[in-house]
Amino acid sequence: MINLSLLSLLLVLSSCGVAVRTTKDLDVNVVDISEGTPSPLMQEKIPKNCNFTKAFKTNIYYDYKHRAQKLSHLNSIIDSVYLGGEKEVFKSTIGFRYRSPLSIMGRMFKACGGHDYTKNKSYQSAAASALYSFSEIEKIKHLLPASISPVRLRVATTVRNIYETSEDGVLVREEKQLINNAFYNSKDKEIIFVPQGTPDYGFVPFSGIPMWEIPFVSAHEYGHHVFSHFMTNYLNDKLIKHKPRVCFDDHFEGGDQDRNVKFQDIMKSLNEGVADLFSRIVIDKKITMEGLTCLEDSRDVTSDTFANGESKILNKQSLSEFFSTRKIGQTDCLKSVNYQDPHTVGAVFANAFYKVLKEGKLDQKQMLSFLYEYLKDINSKYFQLKNLSLDKSLEDLFLMGFSKAEKAVGLSQREKCGIISQSYPSLHSYYSCKK
Numbered sequence: 001m002i003n004l005s006l007l008s009l010l011l012v013l014s015s016c017g018v019a020v021r022t023t024k025d026l027d028v029n030v031v032d033i034s035e036g037t038p039s040p041l042m043q044e045k046i047p048k049n050c051n052f053t054k055a056f057k058t059n060i061y062y063d064y065k066h067r068a069q070k071l072s073h074l075n076s077i078i079d080s081v082y083l084g085g086e087k088e089v090f091k092s093t094i095g096f097r098y099r100s101p102l103s104i105m106g107r108m109f110k111a112c113g114g115h116d117y118t119k120n121k122s123y124q125s126a127a128a129s130a131l132y133s134f135s136e137i138e139k140i141k142h143l144l145p146a147s148i149s150p151v152r153l154r155v156a157t158t159v160r161n162i163y164e165t166s167e168d169g170v171l172v173r174e175e176k177q178l179i180n181n182a183f184y185n186s187k188d189k190e191i192i193f194v195p196q197g198t199p200d201y202g203f204v205p206f207s208g209i210p211m212w213e214i215p216f217v218s219a220h221e222y223g224h225h226v227f228s229h230f231m232t233n234y235l236n237d238k239l240i241k242h243k244p245r246v247c248f249d250d251h252f253e254g255g256d257q258d259r260n261v262k263f264q265d266i267m268k269s270l271n272e273g274v275a276d277l278f279s280r281i282v283i284d285k286k287i288t289m290e291g292l293t294c295l296e297d298s299r300d301v302t303s304d305t306f307a308n309g310e311s312k313i314l315n316k317q318s319l320s321e322f323f324s325t326r327k328i329g330q331t332d333c334l335k336s337v338n339y340q341d342p343h344t345v346g347a348v349f350a351n352a353f354y355k356v357l358k359e360g361k362l363d364q365k366q367m368l369s370f371l372y373e374y375l376k377d378i379n380s381k382y383f384q385l386k387n388l389s390l391d392k393s394l395e396d397l398f399l400m401g402f403s404k405a406e407k408a409v410g411l412s413q414r415e416k417c418g419i420i421s422q423s424y425p426s427l428h429s430y431y432s433c434k435k
């Protein structure tokens, strides 16, 4: 921690309202154990005689172990790939500090046909691995929303979390480097993989498998891109909402202060659940998450339980934890479930919807069109939903998806009640099932 001088503090105070960088467009995918020391990657020597239309070899986590995959070309859903580079994520309880946006793109990448990217731990092999997953999405391009824009991919980018807070009138600034993580930045339409590394606390997550080698992760991030494509009212609303509150950005995640759950937190959870569901629908079923601690079960929409064996359920207890103003600290996924993590409530939604879709044996196209129609519906009712009480908006968001899915499938009342009793017994309309 660095205590800045009083002079800096005065400069900071005088800059109130000038310009603010916030984290509102960033969606951090996996927040556990994600700050520490990055492991170095090498720059690979690429032969000069590349044939860009030829296949190259790359690593992905496939069916319980690494397997080299052959991939023949870059794809059209990704418009550019950058290696390394830098980005800052600014988190402040003060919120009015001026910072010019820092984002350095790094070196551009084009996969070399005929090259074996499985041999080295390099920036290039990381990018080639991530591209495999996007090539899986490319295969179903005709099922993606017609006008969806291409995304930029950034691999092994140095992302610094900068925390600022005021302690006894003194500005305290702390910088941490993000590792073992990936996120989607809706403002610049980019998917960023941060470097692998050793966490300050805890263990290396996901059994040490680099995030860019896990197809679920890439597809999940692309799922956020799909969510953003439809959820224009939500994205625009965030900008409007933040304008008058520019001096008190509330995205600070560290510290011990209490929580204040807002509609935005519910939308964050929904965003996570949609991204998990999208990922499961588009990625080949043979590609599993088995052996990937925490991701396995907890984030697999086909699993009814979290990694610690507890059911994915919204009942009195889990909801009171989600809405609680008392913050729960970091938890170990193998021991307990943290309902304050947006991925958790999202996982319950995704699991419940998937249960319905699976009952109807819907194909990939039907499942995706369910998802798109659901998102369009939420977007059109966004402002109504936002004005409801929090527990009512959570219920309505669930019901909108659940009803859409069960209508597409044609479930009986008994089947509907069965799934709701497993997933959301606190849902008010479920009480009619008990009569």
Ligand SMILES: [Zn+2]
Residues within 6 Å of the ligand: 027, 028, 029, 030, 220, 224, 271, 272, 275
């Ligand atoms: Zn996510």
